[in-house]
Amino acid sequence: MAPAGGHARLVPALAVYEGLVKRFGEVAAVDGLSFEVPEGAVFGLLGPNGAGKTTAIRVLLGLAAPSAGSTRLLGARPGTPEFTAAVRSVGSLIEGPALYGRATARQNMRIEGKALGIRDGAAEIGDLLALVGLAGRADSEARSFSLGMKQRLGLALALLGRPRLVVLDEPTNGLDPAGIVEIRELIQRLPERGTTALVSSHLLGEVQLMCDRAAIVSHGTMVAEGTISDLLSRQGGSDFNVVLSPDGTERARALLASAGMIVSGSDGVLSVTGPGVEGVQISRPLAQAGIYVSELRRVEATLEDVFLSLTGAESDGR
């Protein structure tokens, strides 16, 4: 699905940030952001609320002017004649769905279609409303929709006209768990439709499941960028949960610590970590010492762990 890792440079970048700076007065909301979104990717822009993600997206789409640096959208810089064509090939959902509340879902889609220069979009509008699960409410006013339904309509609007790139800012906001899974799967399938996705989110777990590449942003600055597996591998050693007899806990702690591992926990449940640690390095010395493990489970690193270790911050996106 994705042009992962080292292949990224071989495919054209649909969105490019080149040292972007955006200040509001003295405050730099974005401070020197540089990354590229390769064609065919589901690219996550990851960071806590206030990290500068939405500002970066607004600059990319020409809604805000940069203070320094630049962006390119489908190769075009804002303000150039090519930029208009580029924007019209990009769907977006920024800071929640922007809907005309007194218009129906279908009318909202029709207005968007006309703005995009689509002459007869009735069939595509019907298909997209069905895709996001709103076919049965197509002729209801948008103001009567729940937040989740509005979000779905916003997604349908973003996908109108089969855009080359779709920019989705917090696309799962307001959705229930089942809705989140549906939308995640929809976004994951976008490259099959020829649509690259740039997904901004503070939900670290969602990005990990949804995207194949990500840039992690904190306080307007990029702290890491790469494929999800690259980012996860930066976390270093693996964590293990070890369950054993409470009697042997202290002996096990001492034994594993003497082997250079970092051990915490008590009363028969230990958390063990360390560079390059594998399960056998835990179970074998314990067994040789007559301490038998009843459960040994690897705890996979998450983007949240990576984010916290890179920024040293408390995440609000659990």
Add this chain to the structure above:
Amino acid sequence: MAAELEKLRSLPTPRWTLIVTLGLVALGFIAVVVSGSEKESTYLDAAETMAGLGTVIGSIVLGVWMAGVEYGQNTMRRALAADPRRERLLGAKLALAIGGSLALTVVVWAAALVLLSIAASVNGASSPAGDILTASLTSFLANPIYAAIGCAVAMLARSMAGGMTAMLALVFVLDILLAALPIGDISLGSALGDLGGALEGEEGEHGVARAILVTAVWVTVLLTAAWARFTRSDVT
């Protein structure tokens, strides 16, 4: 332009503006029929009040709405994310505000002409049709200007409610205060009144040239300010 036309068709405010303005004319019709007046001036006064004032307010509502709807619904970013040409969007909104105002004016004055002629006939008064047609000329000149200014003021206020409040304050409060200043009458209302009077064959208070100048300054200053604010600032 197509998207803006679709908004005019799909959203209820333009439709309700027309319905309410026509309702005012219908009320005027009922009132003069009930009055039984045989004076021709009664019918002309009713037309000027119901159709004249009604279409001024209707044009202001349409003009403010054309721009203000995007701020009221928080959809400006969506409009510009579909087509980033801000001058083009502003031009389309202005053109439709003016066009919508003219259409409203035509329909409402036509209704007034028909209904009040019927009312005069019912009451045995002579037909007011000629006077009503002449009186409508001021509306055809002034209403599109009010609509364009309303659009500009909403762009400046970046708000539907703020634009409406500012526009009503401008037309019904500030304009009257300006007319009272000792520096000479520079109010938009007086200038449009003079121009309308000239169209109707009346002699204006301050002369046509001055009225054209005052109107042009109002329109130019407000549209330029709206254009500058809209094209040069970030969209939230």
